[in-house]
Every structure is written in structure tokens, then in C-alpha cells.
Amino acid sequence: MIVDEGLTARGFWGPRQESPDLIADRLVAFLTGLDGVVGESLPWSSHSLPGTLLTEPTNARQVLSEAFRENTDAPHLGVSQAYDAGGTRVSQISITMIVGGYSDNPRIKNGVVVRWYGADPEALAGPILRRLASAWDPDWAQVTSTSLMSALADVQPVGKRNPHVGHLTYLPQERAQVLPDGLEGHLLRLESGGVVIGSGEGGGLLSVEEAGELARSLKPSEAFAATRPLVARSEPPAGCGGQASGGDGVVRAVLIKPGDGIATLETGDVDPPGLDAAADALRPIVDRTLDWTRALEAQTELGRNAHVGKIVLEVG
Template sequence: MARTPEAAPRPEAYYAGAYWGPRKESPEDCALHTATLLNRLAECDPLLAHWYKPTKSRALAAMVSLMPPDMPTLAEQFRRGVNRERGGPVIEQLGFSFWFDNGGSAGDCAALRITSGAYSEAVPNYCTLTLPKRGPSAERMLSVPVLPRVVGSMASAWDADWALATSWEHRETLPEGTRTGTFVGWVTYLSLRRGRVPPLPAPVRIEPLEGKGTLVILTPERFTATNPEHVALARHVREVLTAAGLLQPVTP
């Protein structure tokens, strides 16, 4: 009797995120950070050169491009993304939110979620980028040096305290209760406000970023949660950086 071929394992899903503490900003401030980010991402990979306003229709004809970035348009999107209780006033300390994507197809799409201008200590400000799962775009972007450039662009545009890129599967291997700012991904950024990164073991690479912080790149090949050596390396580097006082929660 012929054996049924085993299904190929699903590829890990990766994301990048930049996070920072309480910082009161206006919709115009948020728009300026976003415009800087979009221009810098466009230089990292062709997939990140196209972004569209959120619409009810996915038809190409209905999409309105956000590139090149237009400040009044971006500011208005943030202004619409205020937080409020149903029927109640705006909750100013929770800032503004704006979610949009690049109009790609399933598996070959990038999406940005931004919450900024928040000055509550309950939640961090953040900018997260969902990365493509498969195809030529994933092969290009889920690599060194492209991914460090993406993380660096996000960290610099938002003047983040902490940023990283890793897989969701790796995130799920971390201890329960792990908080934003307290773990290490495939690529990790640490602001100099947190201190200086100590020497780390090979194959880890340390790169300065524009005098603002440091990028820590764990492996030159694609980091995966299914590789025990990768997971062990991330755990060891986390222990070293924690001992150096560099991995603290972004919010108290």
C-alpha cells in the first residue's frame, strides 16, 4: 500500500516591531514619523514601496495610495484613530492608531499597525510590521542584511526604546508573562538610553545604528524556532543582556 506523502511543514510567520514608552504627540507628529518610516522602508525592499489607505473594498480601483507620503492625509488618518469609550469622550492618553497594508495577496503581503502619541503607562506605543510568509518577497526580506535594515528603519523613524524582528513561533516559546522589551529576537534593537551592549558570542553580530542605539543580529542565516541551537542562542543572549540591565519592560 502506497504511503501518503507527509505534508510540508508550514513556514514560520515573521514580524518586526518597534516599541517606545509614554510620549505625548499630536496627529501631525505621528504623521511625520510615519512619512519618515514609509520613505525608509521603500529603500529596504520593493514590497515595502507601496502602501494604501484602508478601504472596505479590496479592488485595485478602490485603493488610494499613501505613497509618496502626504502629511495632511496621514495626520487625518491618525486623527480618526482616536480611542474612546462607546458614546463617550476621546481618551487622549491612549494616543492614536492607524492600520494599513501594501495591497498584496495572501502570504505575500505586508501590513503596518501603529499606535503612537500615547502617554499612559498602561500600554506602550508601537509600530508593528507583518512580513510576507512565502514567495520571492519572503525570500528577499527574511534575510540578512534586509531585515536588519527594516528593523533599523523602524527604530530610527520612531526613536524607539526597543525593536526586533522574529517569528511568532519563536515568541510562543518564551516564558509566560514575557513583556514588551524583555526578550531577544532574530534581530533586536536597543536604544542607547538603555545602555551599551556588551560583547556577545559568535555568530552574534553587533552593529551601531546612527548614534541612537545598537542592532544585535543573532544568526546570518534565517532564525527559526524549530532549530534548537537558534533558540538556545537567543536564550543565552537574553540572559547576558538582562544581566547588563538592557532588557527592561518598555512600560512600567
């Protein structure tokens, strides 16, 4: 399959409040990974800080911190950024992203988009997708093209939160575990537990026709359900304590099981230093087949306690 129009790698995830420094670290890891894919150090720069290499952690943190400082009116919506680079193996490569958003509005989502053009764009597709998945931990990601998105607009409408099948498609472990049988010939399994669909051994990118057929067959699958809206915070917001909602010293993990509604597991009294151990104790008894359409109920049950939310995400 020859793609003359260039290719796009896109990764999306639900609400996730992250600090500017953590997002900067993700960005540096991603840009460094892209340099490795292309085979040279690309001059990544920001419009807000032209001529300054973003692969330097200090520079990346400066750019992201400034973006968050300027976004005081609606910090829950995250910040948008655009970066450009060039090189000898690609005639043009650019990144746009909206990150750090944690609004409960189902229309809001975080995402990173990479576009590249030039000689043999297909050779870069798999490595770029895997770097994106590793650095940003998306709920799903794909490599796509204008022709594919146009051809599959009826099956995969733009703006829908469900994963979209692309020339290549990445799914994290939680989704990979509930994929239907019969896809082994299309799967590349990653060390993280996730999978890339369309890049099995000896295989290449799916054609538009192949992607369309796969999209129609996978659309009803639980693996392609809407992006989960649970808030994943890497660090607790100011003022959040270590107790569950209600302040009774009990750490609760809210599980969402199809047909069973909300089920709650309790660990007893656990101080914040023991939260990881509590998560480990709960993990083996969790049904990992979750009904993400009930996730907002879980968020309500949890209140907005960051520590408890961490446990729910780890065990679920």
C-alpha cells in the same frame, strides 16, 4: 535559518504625547523607508480612507487627525491604526500601531508592529528593523516569529515591558551603553549610537536556540530593564510654561542614580529660548547609568512641565 511562517518587527516605547502631524510625519518616513527596502512603491492605505496613498503627507495627516478627533473620550491612551499593502517581493505586508499615548498607567505602551510573508523574509528583516528604529525612536525593537515567541515564552513573557531578544534586536544608545561585554560578534553599531543584536558583520538572524541562549544571559542586564515611563513630549501641552514646577524661574533636571535616590541639578534662571543651551550645559555631568524603576518619582518631582521634561530626557 529559514522562516516559512513569516516575520514580525515590533517596536515599543513608553508614554509619549505627540501631535497628529508629527505622528503622520513619522509614518510617512517609515512607509517611504519600507518602499526602499522592498524596492517598489507599495500602495499603503487606511481602512478609514481606502484607496488613498499614505505616503503622501497630506493624506497621512488627514487619517491621523481624524483618528485623534474620534478619540475624545481617552486621548491619553493614544490611537490605534492598521494599514495594508502588497507587492511583488512580499506576498503580504501590514502594519498595526498604537501611538500618541501618554498615560502614566504602566500597562499602557505605544508600539508599531510590521508583519510580512513571502519569498525570503529574512532578507528584509534587518532593513525593516532599522527603518522602524529610525522613524519611530522606540525604547526597544525586535524581529521575531511565532515559533520564537512560543519557545521563549518562559523567559520573555508576552506583555512584559522589558526588551525582548529576537532574531534581531534593536536597542537605542542609552541601553546600548550598558550592555555587558562579550557581545561584539553579535552587534551592528548604528550611526545613532544604537545597536542591532544578531546582525554583526557576516552574521545573519539568530536562530530560536541562539536567541533563547542570549535572552537568558541578557535578562539580568540593565540594558534589558523595563521600558522607562518618563513622558517624552515633542511639544508642550497647552498652558505649559517654561519654568520648573513651583514657578521660580529655575530649570531643574532630575536625575535618577542607582543607590543615590533623586539628585537635582539646577541651571538658574533660563527662559524657554535658552532651554537647549541649558541642556547642553547639564549633559556632560549626567551619569547615564539610570535606574528607570525610579522614573515615576522623577515625573512627580518635575510636575508636568514639558520644557523641563525635555531637558531631563535630553541629558538622561
